[in-house]
Amino acid sequence: MAVTGLVKTIKTDYPSITLRSAKSFLWIPQENTVEYDPSGDTAYLLHELGHALLHHDSYSHDIELLSIERAAWTYATSHLADKYNVDIPSELIEESLDTYREWMHARSTCPVCHLNGIQSGPRLYRCVSCSATWSVNEARGCNLRRHTQGNHK
Ligand SMILES: [Zn+2]
Ligand SMILES: [Zn+2]
Structure with a gap:
């Protein structure tokens, strides 16, 4: 199933979540919105839906982001993949977490x-x-390979 078809189904199932077409997949907790890439992978759409249904909010330390990412994939594979008939290969998950x-x-x-x-x-x-100190950019998004500095919209 293509992303746009699955988006329609999800909109019906979860009317409280806003789904918006964009250049990449992103969960925006402040707006209760999932952004999706219409030409992307349905596995990522379920991953973002996982963030939404787990009510993932902002995090203060990078290590939290990794556990949030893992939790969203776990939720997607255990609760959403069968329901929406989407294949989520474990290699895709590992590749995503590797980034x-x-x-x-x-x-x-x-x-x-x-x-x-x-x-x-x-x-x-x-x-x-x-004892050197350095600052880092804010990180956003779930596909960092495409947005290396995480400072994208
Ligand atoms: Zn040093
Ligand atoms: Zn994510």
Whole structure:
């Protein structure tokens, strides 16, 4: 099934959730809105619906984002995939989560000594080795491979 067909069904099933065509898949908790790419993968649409139904809100630390991402995929595979007859390959999930792991690794690497730092605030990291601090962009979206800095709309 194409994304647009599935969107129609989901709109009927969950009238309180706004679904809006966009360039990529994104859950916007402030607007109770799922943005979807009409030419994208239905698996991602169910992933975003997972965020919506789990009422995922903002997070303050990058590591929370990874668990939120994992939870949305788990919900999509266990509650939504059969219902909507959508195949969600585990490779797709791992690939998606890998983009977050790589992204977190890049953000947490100290720009001075290249060791791993710890997150000391919502957008701040600190190196435990050389005490350097650095700030990072806000992260949004569920397909970071396409939006490497996470600073997209
Ligand atoms: Zn350092
Ligand atoms: Zn996501």
